[in-house]
Amino acid sequence: MSPPPRITITQVAAEAGVSTATAGRALGGYGYTSNEVAARVQAAARKLGYKPNMVARSLVTGRSQTIGVVAADIDNAFYARVLRGIGDVARSRGFGVILTNSDEKLEREKEAVQLLLEKRVDGLIITPCDVQGSEHLRSLIAGGCPTVQIDRAAYNLAADSVTVDNRGSARDAVAYLLKAGHKRIGIIAELEQLESGSLEDFVAQTAFSPVTPQTLYPSWQRLLGYLDAHRDAQIPVQTQLIRRVGSYSSEAARNEAVRLLESGHRPTAVFTADGTMSHGLMQAIADLKIKVPEHLSVLCFDDLDWMAFMQPAITSVHQPVHRIGSMAAELLLARIAGETSVPKHNVLEARLNIRDSVGPPP
């Protein structure tokens, strides 16, 4: 009933009649061993049911064969799929994955990074929840911990990143709606933090000078694409059609969407800037019993083709989410293995998934 004592390499060595050093070499895949001795040691290990203790190995080698992940929220389908990509790569390379959630809270993120550091991960993949205040990330990297950012890239941080072309894909999506004849296109997006100035300032300012998108969060970058498309088509932007939800909450998005659709300025089409916003819009449409696309055209950022199951079908922008994860993991493992080229910002293309459902304005 009591847990049987674990077998150590010392016991295997004794059983095989060799030193622990030799047993280690025969079992651990390092150093040289004669075939004869190796076989004897392996037989002894099998006989005793020896399992290596990676904790001890980590202590001496200084490497844990583990990567840490700080996701915003694993219960969000985007991160779930990203994690799948990470996990697939990690498994194939014999690495473990430690998962934490930040909930977009800086405090949580710091705690998570702290935990991962104490557990001595060999590197980490993170969704920085604040692209400005990333002092702890800076010191992390200064401390020599390989780090890959995902979905966002903190300003001025010398770390790799894997993101999607937010601005370009949003531009394409909105251009598609404009081309179908829509002139009043709503946008529902998170758009929480802005370094300074109001939304109106932001819109006015970008009409003249191109903003550096590096400093912006994905939702702001997607808004930029929305503005780009309007400028290209020479259609004026109406700020009351731009709706800031303020958080990644489908409930909040639903409320904001209802307000937009019930306002006196009801758009003829709506663009949602991420899967959560899309979720909220769908609820609002169901609440208000609006027919798509007869009464309203919809173009969703739809990470996982959820919306594809909706009746009627809607047009969507599809991100290569699994690829984001696998690419980040591959990059990180390369860094861990000693790849020392300068940090790269990898931007993946999103795909506009045309269906039969963007109609002309009613």
Next chain:
Amino acid sequence: MSPPPRITITQVAAEAGVSTATAGRALGGYGYTSNEVAARVQAAARKLGYKPNMVARSLVTGRSQTIGVVAADIDNAFYARVLRGIGDVARSRGFGVILTNSDEKLEREKEAVQLLLEKRVDGLIITPCDVQGSEHLRSLIAGGCPTVQIDRAAYNLAADSVTVDNRGSARDAVAYLLKAGHKRIGIIAELEQLESGSLEDFVAQTAFSPVTPQTLYPSWQRLLGYLDAHRDAQIPVQTQLIRRVGSYSSEAARNEAVRLLESGHRPTAVFTADGTMSHGLMQAIADLKIKVPEHLSVLCFDDLDWMAFMQPAITSVHQPVHRIGSMAAELLLARIAGETSVPKHNVLEARLNIRDSVGPPP
């Protein structure tokens, strides 16, 4: 540019002018220290930027403050949410979580368990992919590793489990459809493995003797509930309405649903036994342009209220998925802390989420 050397407790001790033992006591939260010394050590630690090395601590204490999770597929919303529950509890108790995927493959599951064992997790939470052939789990537990099963419980395994009342909730759901007047109710479920005998045998057999549900997979248990409801209502079961998809694939479910809905025996209502099957059915309904509930009533097992956004709304069975995860984690942590009562099979209730959409048969 080179990674600055890590600070160890030895250096902190030197800086504070005490022994490493004392420094450890002041920093590690064990043993006694005078306030004066503790303060001096903490000051030294802060000054040098000391971060404890949990790997070293683990080696000596034999505990890693980490739990391992073997999920079938983190990209499945069910597991993503379960993992959220696990992660929330783990974080609040200072534990890390190592995640692995088995993809319902026994080989993968074994590798995953092996990895977790080598990393010396303090316990693990697992979705056994085979409720019969669980020899490796048996030896795991014999080895003294606290283990909690989730979603399924392997036959005759002396380990805790957290599952939902599959049979009861399916019975209630199907009874609801029967009460609305439906007599031809299709069921779409995974129903892959069966110990022995055909589906027909299974149905015939349960008409007389109650099967022990412990030995069954969730999808079979839900089929049992389907059969229960029919027996209670004295409505004969038609086996051609029972569709075995054979895997947790929404694509396969879609094909099977199309076949069911295009067959000469088209049902007036369909019950889907899990989120993936529900997904597939929705696609089939869109493919065939079937109107719900005018042409077909639908009752879905809908873990995450995905279906709730569908137009029109459908009735669903909602599982307490986050709770499954948090409960499993709490149970596991209690075991790790030394709780030694006999293993418990915890069965959570699923909630029938009535909407306005189950109509009478057309």
Next chain:
DNA sequence: CTGAAAGCGCTTACAG
């Protein structure tokens, strides 16, 4: 309350 010593289970130079 504090320190010297031993030890957790491995790997790593260093001799041979």
Next chain:
DNA sequence: CTGAAAGCGCTTACAG
């Protein structure tokens, strides 16, 4: 190719 010794960074008895 193999072994004796030292050491990774902590914690744990054991004295004092």
